[in-house]
Every structure is written in structure tokens, then in C-alpha cells.
Amino acid sequence: GESVGLHLPTLSVQEGDNSIINCAYSNSASDYFIWYKQESGKGPQFIIDIRSNMDKRQGQRVTVLLNKTVKHLSLQIAATQPGDSAVYFCAEKTGTGRRALTFGSGTRLQVQP
């Protein structure tokens, strides 16, 4: 798929460093969050999710942190690799009745070898 937005915020890191990608959400009723990765020419791919009753969840090389007080979500990638270069989206689900996700505008991660 297309990369999103001429004005995407971009995070540039050196290979091997840790990356932190941030996302602010506005709806305090959101109860579920997902991080997606989108590589050039492909559809978004699931990375990790977290429910609002948690504040941290870890996966393989990735950690998601949720701060409900300030409505902030972050994705930490350990030992960033060139293959991590992509656009990263956070998505939220709001309420119990609606099952659809609302996606943020994305952050481009560039990993310098």
C-alpha cells in the first residue's frame, strides 16, 4: 500500500539502537489498542495489542506501554534492525458496541545501517 502522508513524522535511528514510537489518542473510552507496521507496497501487519486494563505488554523485541492518564501509547522496539523500517500506526477501539478500529496517521521509522 501507499506510504501515508507527505508530512508523516519520521524517526531515524541507528541499527542496533532502541526505538520509541509514540501515539496520542483522544478518546478516554477507548479500551483496546493495536500497533501495526506497514512496509512499502504492503498492507498493515499486526505487531502487538494491549487492553486498557493493562499498562504494559511485551512481545518479541517489542513492548507497548499505555498511559491512560495522559492518553498516550508507545511502541518500543529493541535492537532496531533495517527490516524494522516502515510506517507504524497505532489503532484504537472505542466502546463495547463498536468493533471497528480507528487508525492514527502513522510514524515513519528509518533505520540507518
Added chain:
Amino acid sequence: DARVTQTPRHKVTEMGQEVTMRCQPILGHNTVFWYRQTMMQGLELLAYFRNRAPLDDSGMPKDRFSAEMPDATLATLKIQPSEPRDSAVYFCASGLVIGQGSYEQYFGPGTRLTVT
């Protein structure tokens, strides 16, 4: 390796023509979503279905867009008549939602539509 498939991958058409995009969700998934992605608007939800029933199509221009699920293995998104502003990448995604379980969505590769 189960995955969502979409056809066609690329479509170039002239303004006013009808466009039909097709999606085969992952077998066993009970939700299907259509998204549109553009440089300016990012990823927008157009419609979604659960157990083949449309639950929300509020993001879709009703006068020209229609989405259907003729059966559990096929979802379609139709634009008639198409306009240049419809040029975008259209993604289909499917998921399995049971109770309060995961809402993970599996995305297809997208259909890149260009309307001239």
C-alpha cells in the same frame, strides 16, 4: 499460511466507469473491513461486516460506493461512477471476534486504484 487476498492488485480506469474490488477473507473469520488509504487522509474505514451483515458503512460515500458480502468467502466493494478523487489504495481486512477477544485484523495486499 492463511491470508486475505484481494483482486485486482492494480486498476486504472476512466472517470465514470464502474469499479469492482474483491476480497477473500481468511477462512473462518467473522469480520471483514474495507479501508481506503491516501497520502492526505491516511487509513480510513469505509465499511465493516460481521457474520456477513453490514454493521457500519458510515465512512462510505453512499451515492457511489456499495459494499456487499454475497457469501462468507467473498466481499466486494463497488464504485459507480468512479471519480478521480477515488484514486487510492483500498485494503480489505478480516478478523475473528469472539466475545471480548482480540480485535486483530489481517490485511490484504490492497488494490491500487487510479481513476483518470
